[in-house]
Structures are given as C-alpha cells and as structure tokens.
Amino acid sequence: xxxxxxxxxxxxxxxxxxxxxxxWIHRLRDLGGLILxxxxxxxxxxxxxxxxxxxxxxxxxxxxxxxxxxxxSGRVSKRPxxxxxxxxxxGEVEIAVTAVEIFNEVQDLPFIFDAQVQxxxxxxxxxRYLDLRSPQLQTNLRKRAKVCSEMRKLFEAExxxxxxxxxxxxxxxxxxRDFLVPSRHxxxxxxxxxxxxxILKQLLMIAGMERYYQITNCFRDExxxxxxxxxxxxxxxxxxxxxxxxxxxxxxxxxxxxWNSSSISLKPLCYSDAMNWFGSxxxxxxxxxxxxxxxxxxxxALSAAPPFADILSxxxxxxxxxxxxDKIMNFSRKNLDDLITHMQNxxxxxxxxxxxxxxxxxxxxAKWITPELLENMENLCLEVHKQLQQAxxxxxxxxxxxxxxxxxxxxxxVSAVTQHHHMPDTVSRLRSYLGDNETKTQLxxxxxxxFLWLHSFPLFTWDDDTQQLSATHHPFTLPxxxxxxxFFALHNDNANNNATAILSEAFDVVCNGYEIxxxxxxxxxxxxxxxxxxxxxxxxxxxxxxxxxLIEALRYGAxxxxxxxxGLDRIMMLLLETNNIRDVIAFPKTTQGNCLMSGAPxxxxxxxLKDLHLKHSxxx
RNA sequence: GGGGGAGUAGUUAAGUUGGUUAUAACGCCGGCCUGUCACGCCGGAGGCCGCGGGUUCGAGUCCCGUCUCUCCCGCCA
Numbered sequence: 001x002x003x004x005x006x007x008x009x010x011x012x013x014x015x016x017x018x019x020x021x022x023x024w025i026h027r028l029r030d031l032g033g034l035i036l037x038x039x040x041x042x043x044x045x046x047x048x049x050x051x052x053x054x055x056x057x058x059x060x061x062x063x064x065x066x067x068x069x070x071x072x073s074g075r076v077s078k079r080p081x082x083x084x085x086x087x088x089x090x091g092e093v094e095i096a097v098t099a100v101e102i103f104n105e106v107q108d109l110p111f112i113f114d115a116q117v118q119x120x121x122x123x124x125x126x127x128r129y130l131d132l133r134s135p136q137l138q139t140n141l142r143k144r145a146k147v148c149s150e151m152r153k154l155f156e157a158e159x160x161x162x163x164x165x166x167x168x169x170x171x172x173x174x175x176x177r178d179f180l181v182p183s184r185h186x187x188x189x190x191x192x193x194x195x196x197x198x199i200l201k202q203l204l205m206i207a208g209m210e211r212y213y214q215i216t217n218c219f220r221d222e223x224x225x226x227x228x229x230x231x232x233x234x235x236x237x238x239x240x241x242x243x244x245x246x247x248x249x250x251x252x253x254x255x256x257x258x259w260n261s262s263s264i265s266l267k268p269l270c271y272s273d274a275m276n277w278f279g280s281x282x283x284x285x286x287x288x289x290x291x292x293x294x295x296x297x298x299x300x301a302l303s304a305a306p307p308f309a310d311i312l313s314x315x316x317x318x319x320x321x322x323x324x325x326d327k328i329m330n331f332s333r334k335n336l337d338d339l340i341t342h343m344q345n346x347x348x349x350x351x352x353x354x355x356x357x358x359x360x361x362x363x364x365x366a367k368w369i370t371p372e373l374l375e376n377m378e379n380l381c382l383e384v385h386k387q388l389q390q391a392x393x394x395x396x397x398x399x400x401x402x403x404x405x406x407x408x409x410x411x412x413x414v415s416a417v418t419q420h421h422h423m424p425d426t427v428s429r430l431r432s433y434l435g436d437n438e439t440k441t442q443l444x445x446x447x448x449x450x451f452l453w454l455h456s457f458p459l460f461t462w463d464d465d466t467q468q469l470s471a472t473h474h475p476f477t478l479p480x481x482x483x484x485x486x487f488f489a490l491h492n493d494n495a496n497n498n499a500t501a502i503l504s505e506a507f508d509v510v511c512n513g514y515e516i517x518x519x520x521x522x523x524x525x526x527x528x529x530x531x532x533x534x535x536x537x538x539x540x541x542x543x544x545x546x547x548x549x550l551i552e553a554l555r556y557g558a559x560x561x562x563x564x565x566x567g568l569d570r571i572m573m574l575l576l577e578t579n580n581i582r583d584v585i586a587f588p589k590t591t592q593g594n595c596l597m598s599g600a601p602x603x604x605x606x607x608x609l610k611d612l613h614l615k616h617s618x619x620x
Numbered sequence: 621g622g623g624g625g626a627g628u629a630g631u632u633a634a635g636u637u638g639g640u641u642a643u644a645a646c647g648c649c650g651g652c653c654u655g656u657c658a659c660g661c662c663g664g665a666g667g668c669c670g671c672g673g674g675u676u677c678g679a680g681u682c683c684c685g686u687c688u689c690u691c692c693c694g695c696c697a
Contacts (some may be wrong), residue, residue: 032653591690
C-alpha cells in the first residue's frame with residue numbers, strides 16, 4: 001500500500017501517529033510563516049501543515065499546486081484549540097509533513113471545477129474526469145452503485161439468477177430506431193443493439209431459468225432530452241409461474257428497498273381512471289387536482305358563450321374542469337395569464353378560467369357560468385374527490401376537497417378540446433404547471449414520493465399515421481385474462497372497432513409523475529402470439545422471418561411467465577432530486593449524441609468501410 | 621424534422637441608441653504575510669468577442685449563413 005490511512009477518517013485519537021497519505025491537493029494556503037493545505041481522497045479532507053517542509057524544500061512546495069496528486073509522510077498532531085475546524089470531520093487534527101512525493105504535477109486547470117460557479121456544460125463534458133471529482137457527482141455514482149448492489153442482494157434472496165444477454169443482437173420492428181452494427185462476414189447485414197432484452201429473457205423462461213434478472217444497458221437511437229441518453233441502465237427481470245399480483249408485490253419490495261422505506265406502497269390505479277381524472281397515464285399523485293368531465297352538463301349553459309362556440313359545434317368535443325382552491329395558491333392576474341399561455345400551445349385546445357370569492361364569480365369566462373352549472377361542477381368535483389379518498393390516492397394532500405365550503409375561494413379552469421377519447425392533456429399540463437410552481441403552490445412536500453401501480457392498459461392503440469392497430473405495451477403482452485375470447489375474435493382486416501376496448505396484463509410503476517418501470521404477463525402460447533402479430537398487420541412471411549424462432553420456441557413447453565424492467569437512470573434522478581440524467585451517469589453524451597471527451601462517434605476510414613462492405617452515399 | 625436560449629481572457633459573466641485603449645471576479649505569474657480552512661493585501665500578464673459573409677466612415681453590438689452546447693415539441697412501448 002502506498003498509504004497507511006485514508007485522509008477523511010483521521011481523528012484526535014490518532015495524535016502522534018506516523019502516517020503516509022495519498023490524494024489530491026485540494027487547496028493550498030500560504031500564510032507566509034505558516035503553510036497549510038487540504039489533502040483530498042475519496043474519504044474526505046485532512047489539513048497538511050507544510051511549514052517546515054516548505055522551508056526545507058521550497059522548490060517542491062511550488063510543485064504542490066491545486067489538484068497535483070501526491071503522497072505525504074508525517075505525524076498526526078492535534079491542532080491548537082482556537083484553530084479547530086468544526087466544519088471538517090478531521091478538523092481537530094493536521095499532519096506535520098516531513099516528506100512529499102509528487103506522483104504527478106498538474107497543468108493549469110481548464111475550469112474551476114470545485115467552485116460554486118456553473119461551468120458551461122460542454123466544457124465539463126470535455127473534461128468529464130475532472131468534473132467527476134466534484135463531491136456531488138462522486139456521491140451520485142456511489143449511490144448508484146449502492147442501489148445496484150442492494151438490488152442484487154434482493155434478487156438473489158428472491159431466487160433470481162443474473163444472466164448476461166448479448167449486446168450484439170437482432171433488429172426489432174417494435175418501438176424505437178435501432179443502433180446498427182454492420183457485419184464483416186455477411187455483406188449487407190447488421191446486428192442491432194438491444195432496445196431491451198425482451199425476447200431473450202422470455203427464451204430464458206422457456207429454457208427453465210424460472211427467475212432471471214440483469215442490470216444492463218439498453219440502446220435507442222432517438223433524439224435526446226435532459227432525461228434521455230442513447231444508452232441507459234435497466235433493471236430487468238422475468239419470472240415463470242407467477243401472477244400480476246406477485247409482480248406487484250415484488251415491485252413494491254424493490255421500491256421499498258431502493259428508497260429504504262418500508263411504508264412505501266404501490267397504490268393501484270387503472271388506466272381509464274388515471275386518464276379520466278388526470279389526463280395522464282403517469283400522474284403525479286403527491287397532490288389531487290383531478291379534472292371532471294362537464295361535457296354533457298355544460299353544453300347547454302355554455303352554448304351561448306362565444307369562446308366555446310367553435311368547439312361546442314363539433315360532435316366530438318370534450319369539456320373538463322379543474323378547481324384549484326386558494327389554500328393551494330392565490331392566483332394573480334399575471335399567474336393566470338402565464339398559465340393560460342403555457343397551456344395554449346396547441347390549437348385544438350382552449351383553456352379558460354374564472355375566479356370564485358365569497359360565492360361571487362369574476363374574471364375570464366365568469367359571466368357565462370350559471371349558478372346551476374357551478375352547483376353541478378362542485379358536486380361532480382366532490383364526487384371525484386370522494387372516489388380518490390376511497391382509492392387512498394393523494395389523501396394527505398392539502399389539495400383534497402371535502403366540503404362545499406372548500407369551493408368558496410379559488411379558481412376554476414375549464415379546458416375544451418374538439419376531439420378526444422379521454423380527458424384532454426390540457427388537464428395533465430395544468431396539473432404539472434401547478435405542481436412545478438411548488439414554491440407558490442406548495443403542492444409538493446420535500447422528500448415526498450407518491451408511487452402508483454398503473455394497470456389495465458388497453459392492449460392496442462389506434463395509430464392514425466399508419467391507420468393500424470399498434471401494441472400499447474409491446475406485442476408480447478398477454479391480453480387481459482377476461483378479454484382473451486374477444487382477442488381471438490378480432491380479424492386482421494382493419495374492421496376491429498372494439499379492439500381498443502380490449503385490456504391487457506400490462507402495468508407501469510409510476511413515481512411523482514415519472515414512469516420508473518413497467519412490465520406485463522407475456523403471451524406463452526404460439527397460436528396467441530401468431531394471432532397478435534397478424535392483428536398488428538404483419539404478414540405470415542414477416543412473422544416467420546422476424547419472430548419465427550420465438551413462435552417455434554413457444555411450442556416446446558413454454559411456461560406462463562411475466563416480468564418487468566425499471567429505468568435505473570430515472571430512479572437515480574428521483575432519488576438524487578436532479579432533473580438532468582448527466583448527473584447520474586459517469587460518461588454521458590450531449591443532446592446530439594456526441595462524447596465531447598473522446599470525440600465519438602468517429603468518422604470511418606475507407607478501409608473500415610471496405611471491411612464492412614459499406615460506402616458513403618456522398619463524399620465526406 | 622421544428623421552436624426557444626446561449627457562445628466575449630484559462631473560467632464565470634458585464635458590455636448602454638453602432639463610436640477612444642473591450643470591463644470585473646475567480647484562476648495564473650511575481651511580491652508581502654505565523655493559524656488559515658472560499659486565507660488576506662499589493663502588483664502583473666493574459667482577447668481571432670464561436671466561425672464565414674454582408675451593411676457602415678466605423679461592428680462584440682445590426683443583417684444573412686454556419687457550427688457547437690443547452691432546453692422544449694415531434695419522436696422515444
């Protein structure tokens with residue numbers, strides 16, 4: 001060992017000990033007759049007293065610049081009482097340094113990475129290894145490792161076996177664009193990097209593994225965001241002979257373990273309720289603020305109101321309302337204008353408001369709201385809140401409404417759309433706007449997490465672009481047990497009017513408005529899987545070519561099975577309360593998919609292309 | 621594919637209706653300083669104002685193009 005102790009762990013009990021320490025010079029303070037420095041390693045800081053050393057060897061002292069990496073030898077000594085630093089765990093002692101070895105001097109640093117100043121993202125990414133020295137990123141990476149290690153313990157205890165599935169695999173037609181790796185041996189062919197190990201883990205169930213898990217990276221070649229990287233961590237699992245209820249309990253154990261809280265419960269909420277109440281399949285249930293459907297009750301009352309004339313003239317219109325009481329937020333005229341502007345960025349949607357104070361209506365569309373309509377809206381709203389209470393959702397939130405008197409002060413928001421099956425997403429946007437203004441609204445308490453088990457998703461979604469049914473979850477999802485007859489009654493001829501009414505055995509785990517995981521029971525019979533592909537518009541030839549091996553495998557004794565996957569990056573973002581995915585990944589890429597540190601992706605040389613049987617489509 | 625924001629010293633920023641030598645803080649270099657811990661004080665060096673074009677007597681500033689970063693929409697089960 002090059003060192004005898006770690007820096008941050010030295011205490012007054014170590015007084016007089018002879019020590020060798022390694023680390024980086026964190027700061028150096030030359031007071032003239034007294035020279036002090038902080039030495040940093042993973043355990044923390046300790047103060048070096050370099051006064052004697054510096055007078056003997058001023059040349060080497062000069063080399064001990066900030067961030068040089070050194071070994072020092074010396075003796076632990078208690079600091080004078082008046083110089084104890086209570087802020088520092090090792091603040092009662094310092095090291096009287098007698099010898100210094102400089103492993104590496106340091107050039108002028110490209111940025112001041114331990115200062116409060118916010119350095120530009122691009123520069124930090126270029127020197128990521130320096131940025132990673134910051135305490136915050138160190139903590140984040142260590143916390144991520146801790147979560148993974150706890151997960152491994154949990155899965156081992158539950159009888160799961162970790163199996164590595166290949167990174168070089170096969171392009172899949174579902175979902176996102178694949179990253180492709182051209183093959184050298186077979187001209188014109190390519191591997192794809194997996195978007196998830198979905199089929200492979202199902203094959204492991206057919207192989208009799210019974211319980212598989214893997215902590216692995218998955219790849220999607222789509223445009224990036226502050227919470228999205230081209231490769232991302234997944235906590236993936238699959239199990240045989242299980243039910244959805246079993247998966248719910250396992251998911252709950254996983255969340256309790258990660259958040260280290262035994263009181264966490266994944267509260268069940270079905271998809272249609274989520275959409276009707278919150279206009280979203282991943283609502284943030286730290287607060288209530290549900291919408292009510294007033295389409296039928298308000299049409300007559302509002303038919304004379306000019307703002308609604310256009311929308312009410314369409315047959316498919318939908319009108320919803322949400323009440324935000326003064327208990328949550330006292331809206332100024334400016335707040336309201338900001339909010340309406342924020343929500344109005346889609347032409348098919350319109351949102352209006354009116355204020356209530358002491359039974360008097362004012363502002364916005366107040367003059368078209370009749371007393372009967374208002375009464376009706378209050379009753380509908382109370383009814384929904386009652387249902388939320390019964391489902392144990394958002395019950396501790398100050399936004400819950402229990403009595404008529406709760407409506408005496410506040411703002412009603414009325415959203416109208418020309419066409420929608422469920423609540424308009426204006427409802428969802430209104431909720432997230434109010435939620436995000438927590439300094440004003442105080443809807444969210446710090447450190448609070450609201451978990452949901454979203455279930456009963458529709459099996460299919462109608463895709464207007466392709467004029468076809470697509471799988472809501474993925475094409476391996478088992479139709480809801482009670483809807484399997486309906487499923488087999490579907491034809492592959494586009495005349496499936498009631499296909500979207502068929503529910504599935506898919507579910508999502510939602511936390512604070514983020515989808516952190518999802519899964520399903522899977523189809524385990526060949527004929528059902530084949531039928532599914534044909535309903536989705538695949539020809540028998542396509543099915544055979546792309547999924548023939550899976551369908552064949554299902555004929556050799558496939559057990560009933562199901563599983564799920566958790567997004568590791570999202571979970572870490574929630575745990576560490578950051579909204580940028582770069583904070584939870586060691587070497588992230590930019591939003592254009594570049595690695596500024598290494599310069600990846602890199603231009604290919606002609607000989608590389610030749611090996612891969614590729615040509616540039618245009619000169620580069 | 622579309623929209624918003626940003627790019628000035630090593631770093632973070634300021635820069636007025638276009639007008640002398642482009643400011644400051646931190647960092648760096650030199651000097652002073654015996655109890656600091658974001659040490660302090662004095663002095664100094666350091667600039668293709670992202671890149672290319674245009675308007676103008678004159679452009680960091682106005683216009684066009686382009687590159688990069690960033691945030692959002694589309695997209696991502």
